[in-house]
Amino acid sequence: MKTSIDQSLIQAQMQRLSRMAKAGGDAAITNPAEVNQTPQNNFGNVLSSAINKVNHYQQQSAMAATQVEAGDGGASLVKAVIASQKASVAFQATLQVRNKVVSAYQDIMNMPI
Template sequence: MDTQGIEQMLSVLRTTAAQASGKTAESAPVAGAPDFAQVLKSSIDKVNSTQQQADQMATQLAAGDTSQNLHEVMIALQTASVSFQEMVQVRNKLVTAYQDVMNIQV
């Protein structure tokens, strides 16, 4: 999962929170800023493809495919696991940020 995409999402959330609390008068999106939904979708797609690739490698190894190296399969499975855990943590941070914005009294 790319950290640049996560940083961009957090930047958008911080800007939105600042706007909601009245700290800034800026209401138009910044030109050239990435679309939040698109960054989130591409990050989820990367995690999904990593998991699918690791699952495919493990299935091939279990079927007796000699082209699959056990070490590479284990590394791919761990990479998929770590990327999924990272995605869950990002989701938790996004939910917390959303709840903070929703709890701002107007």
């Protein structure tokens, strides 16, 4: 259930950022209700939270795989595979974000002054 809430929160934030980009950056920030004044939503905290979530998925995957390998009666192979795929998808998404950030940094550094 929490994953569903997290996904809807991320999707709402992505839609807000998309509207801002289409309207030309600062021009889209006309509704003060859309602007989060809380310091917990800055880029560093969002990035840290996303990395912690990926780590959590990987830990869950490892624990589920260990339970299946140990023959724990309550462990399900299907749940272990799903946990593994969640961890894999989350890691690949994080890797793609990292690649885009590095590319943007290199583009900025190569700009003439």
